[in-house]
Amino acid sequence: MIRGIYTAAMGMLAEESKVNNISNNLANVDTAGFKKDGLAFSTYLKKEIFRNESEDHFNKRTNVGKMESGVVLDESKPWFEQGAIEMTGSEYDFAITGEGFFTVETADGRTYYTRNGQWHRDNENFLVDSVGNYVLNDAGERITIEEGFRVDQDGSIYENGVLTGRIDLVTFDNPDGLRKVGNNYFAATDYSGPSQQNFDATVVQGGFERANVNAVKEMVNLINAQRHFEIAQRVITTEDQLLDAAVNRVGKV
């Protein structure tokens, strides 16, 4: 009976983390290249239950099934499905269709990966992203551009018709292992593996990728989470009433 209270409380905590996650997804509905997060839950303290049967002075244990005492948040991970591409006509807007990431370098030399292609030119003619960090080419160098540059589908950069380099486009063995660090960036980890360049990426110049957050789905999840939360709360109050009866009424003549 007491255990039920804790199980239901864990359920409430799980729904709360769901709502936190949905809030963040909805807050970023207008963030270019944002990838929504999904949560995975797992059962907690799974136990096998046995029945003890005494037969001829031998204890026999018969398996009657398993019992789970609660739920925990096991994993959060970004969902990499494609976001819609909004065409703007601006020569500084880029999007990747299909898998892959752009590579950017911060002023202090750290490398991050992003799907955000809202870029600009800084005062030294470097190609920078909206935060001001440098976009890299496939040789790992910062990209300098002049007015009237053009980028091909495979990321090749042309200035006045002359090939001057290629935008770095990378993929990972296990993109799920990438770590979100804010500013639309992903960082490589031991679990994602190192970045790899050899794959067919398609780049669009003149448009950027919108967030892949689906407002309808998020709203449905939000309603779901709230109702589950209320149900778990009802379970706790019911358990409480049972305890009340046990404490105050059992043994009353």
Next chain:
Amino acid sequence: MYSASTGMNAQQHKLDTIANNLANVDTTGFKKSRNEFADLFYVYAKNTGAPDSDTNISNGPVYTGLGVKEVRTTKIFSQGNLENTGRTLDVAINGEGFYQVTMDNGNVAYTRDGALHLKDGYLYTSSGYRINGPSGIPNTELSILRTGQIQDADGASYGELTVYDFSNSEGLKSIGDNLYLPSDSSGTAAELQLGLDDTTLEQNFLEKSNVNAVQEMVNMISAQRAYELNSKSITTADNMLQTVSGLKR
């Protein structure tokens, strides 16, 4: 709850920008703006591979995103439509570049406002700033060539209008009155060779603003909906708190 409030803030900024774009839909030479957003920090409760309390090895991290922030507002310097007004002193810049004017404090600023006026032999913009360069212009029927030369009906020349461009126009600082100031990121102004550098002047024309009303209306609707969605996250979080307080009778 707080993530959602950053989302509402972001949409509020977006609506402000859209409102300003729409308000300037008829401002000569106005350039629209756009907000750019990025996700805020992530709090990691558990890293990849950290064992959970059930002594199993977990296969993924657990983290919570904290919302959204606005990282940049960008002016979009695409060409506005040219409208034929038939007025002699309406001179639109077709292509990149800006007129150079002097402000009251003596500083130099730049504008694309080509609705010019003649006063005391000088040309002024519609906001009353004097265009640097031509002087002593008579109040007669003038013709302004595509390369900027100002001539009267007899072909006598009175100097020329000059147009300046920046290596990075996006870096200009907008200060109102259709004026822009150079900044560290815009680079310095360089005089354009009118007619040679893909930029020409068009007499009798005005450059309309580059705001597309339909596009802005669509953006406004989507921003309002996004605002509402984020408010729903907040009411849900609020309802859940209420449910929590209902635990204790």
